[in-house]
Amino acid sequence: MRSILVTGAGGSAGNNVCWSLRVSKDGKDILLDGTDVDKTSIELNGWIDHAYTLPSATSPRYVTRLNQVIKRDSIEMVFPQPDSEVGRISEDRDQVRASVLLPDREAVKTCQDKYDALSRWFKNGLRRQPIVLSPRNPRTRQSVRRLAFPCWVRARHGAGGSLSCIAKSRKSVEHWISYHWAEGLKTDFIVEEYLPNRDFCFMSVWNEGKLVTSMVRERLSWVGHRTVGSGGTSKLNRVVHSNKVNTIAVEAIKAVSRNPHGIFCVDLKGDASGVPRPTEINCRFTTNVHYLTLASVKLGHPEWNFPWLAARICLGERVPPCKTLNALPANLWFTKNTDMGFTMVEDGIWRAEDFS
DSSP states (O other): OOEEEEETTTSHHHHHHHHHHHTSTTGGGOEEEEEESOHHHHTTOOSOSEEEEOOOTTSTTHHHHHHHHHHHTTOOEEEOOSHHHHHHHHHTTTTOSSBOOOOOHHHHHHHTOHHHHHHHHHHTTSSOOOEEEOTTOTTHHHHHHTOOSSEEEEESSOSSSTTOEEEOSHHHHHHHHHHHHHTTOOOOEEEEEOOOSOEEEEEEEEETTEEEEEEEEEEOOBSSOOSSBOOSOBSEEEEEOOHHHHHHHHHHHHHHOSSOOEEEEEEEEEOTTSOEEEEEEESSOOTTHHHHHHHHHHHTOGGGOHHHHHHHHHTTOOOOOOOSSOOSOTTEEEEEOTTSOEEEEETTOOSOOOOO
């Protein structure tokens, strides 16, 4: 029996990784642990065998407590999900007494720093040069005067488009950052060009520099109503096959890691000409990884279950043959909503009759 621990298992992404592992080909034989900082959140995870609370990833006790859980249940692999734990486990990986599937330390740091990632992409001709607005820089106001509008403003660190908005004037930028700084959020903000076109996510698994498998989905709508800021989770998605998205996403990954290893998820948006541009990169699975798992179960393709593949690679087990690009067929649609679950539709054939 293999034993795996998923951190952040009380969050939606961690829960969906746990579900993916449990319904996988090996699911009945996996001893699955989940950890979280919040006992009330992990209570909702029905896929794990054991649940534990851990201190925050910033705590000096974090690795010690993690190792205690690893020792107690003879854990072989740790699957970190929240960015804070990905960063801490990456930095202290030599002290963690279980295997992890992570890129090198420098790549992890780059993925978690939006300015660093954008700067790398700028040097590789994939993006325009970003601008940093910092509460510690007295010349920030001068930087705002040089901006072109509309532009995209977001926090330098954080997932889901943290603290982001479309700014159409200098006043908008100044009010946006000043408000958050006045409320005590002394974060750096990144300003980049606004990308108005299609929205994609390239999800991939790598093994020692070689692409194992990947797929692209297009985000078509979002849960809830967003009028000022951004962030959150997408509602309607579809699988797409795009050579342009594939090529640019792989270039974006290789710009942050010379020898990609592990999980890389790249968000891309089309510029005014429709060319997809990378906007964010993460070295852990996104919330909607469960879409791939659902397709895997319904259509009988275990290799589409990306968390299962990642776990087998980490544990040195054989993986089945996989398509390196466009792993899933381009006739699949996925949708979800708050407190309503999720589902898959083939060929765009929805069950509702149109009386609108």
